Amino acid sequence: MSHWPSPSSILRANPWHTETVRIDDIVQEAEGIATYRLSVAAPAKDLDYRFIPGQFNMLYLPGVGESAISMSGDPEKSSSWIHTVRVAGNVTRTLAGLTVGETLGLRGPFGTGWPVDELTGQDVVVVAGGLGLAPLRPLLYYFMNHRDQFGSIHVICGARTPDGLLFQSEYSDWRQGGLDLQLTVDRSTPEWQGQIGVVTLLIDRMNLARPESTSLLTCGPEVMMKYVAISAMKRGIPAEKIWVSLERNMQCAVGLCGHCQLGPEFICKDGPVLRYDRVGHFLFVERL
Ligand SMILES: Cc1cc2nc3c(=O)[nH]c(=O)nc-3n(C[C@H](O)[C@H](O)[C@H](O)COP(=O)(O)OP(=O)(O)OC[C@H]3O[C@@H](n4cnc5c(N)ncnc54)[C@H](O)[C@@H]3O)c2cc1C
Missing domain, CATH: 3.40.50.80 (Nucleotide-binding domain of ferredoxin-NADP reductase (FNR) module)
Structure with missing residues (x-):
């Protein structure tokens, strides 16, 4: 669709800039999995935010850390940002302890989306x-x-x-x-x-x-x-x-730190959505 933005056109000028976002709603989806509706604490700022289905944000819990979490909401209704999160470790466990009205940090969107x-x-x-x-x-x-x-x-x-x-x-x-x-x-x-x-x-x-x-x-x-x-x-x-x-441990989300490298690909910027003929052979290599 010609109206759809390219991943590079919606990458923020400063990918390190972290917005403060407020939890507006939490829905328990399954054991250990919840969906969070977030909105920017200063509302005017979210007007230029768009994402492509399949992209992710880095969610930041001060003093705990940052984790890559995909958007799970409607890309054409982006006034609130929806993420569905499973408790896995420190960041996601701390997030699971927050309630409506509390805040966290968000930077993104990052990565390629579905084509x-x-x-x-x-x-x-x-x-x-x-x-x-x-x-x-x-x-x-x-x-x-x-x-x-x-x-x-x-x-x-x-x-x-x-x-x-x-x-x-x-x-x-x-x-x-x-x-x-x-x-x-x-x-x-x-x-x-x-x-x-x-x-x-x-x-x-x-x-x-x-x-x-x-x-x-x-x-x-x-x-x-x-x-x-x-x-x-x-x-x-x-x-x-x-x-x-694909998922790999990710830290910078912009292809600098190398944590998420898979062969020649950086999952954060060349992925997470990748064509199978480009990466399929890596899936057959154990622990890569
Ligand atoms: C592009 C992308 C999109 C993602 N989207 C989502 C999403 O929509 N929802 C979602 O819930 N998750 C998503 N994830 C996964 C999420 O980023 C991870 O689960 C993340 O690590 C959780 O952060 P944490 O601090 O809670 O857990 P971490 O502390 O990172 O721990 C996560 C798991 O890894 C293990 N672990 C941590 N460090 C090590 C290590 N050094 N060696 C071995 N094991 C280790 C932990 O024991 C735990 O089981 C996505 C990941 C990527 C890359």
């Missing part, structure tokens, strides 16, 4: 594993906002258990918004009505009308993304139309 411009006219398959749905949710909003620009849109969400499926209250809206949503879990409960098994089973069974014109976008555990890509390629989706979102 929305390249998806126009394509059929699309989105595959999310667990918390991987958070960085994909802005893309789903984008698809629903511009539904007529795409062919079929299949969304496959997997989780270990039904409780781990995020954003469940929105699923009927997503279906009404033209997304073909399928859910699967590794372990079911007596109430579970959906599918059981890994997400790749759903890729194997999917009705793909024109695989050569289908793009697949995936985020989740790295091992999942690796097998998703293999299954997609077996179904005829070209490697250059497969996109993965």
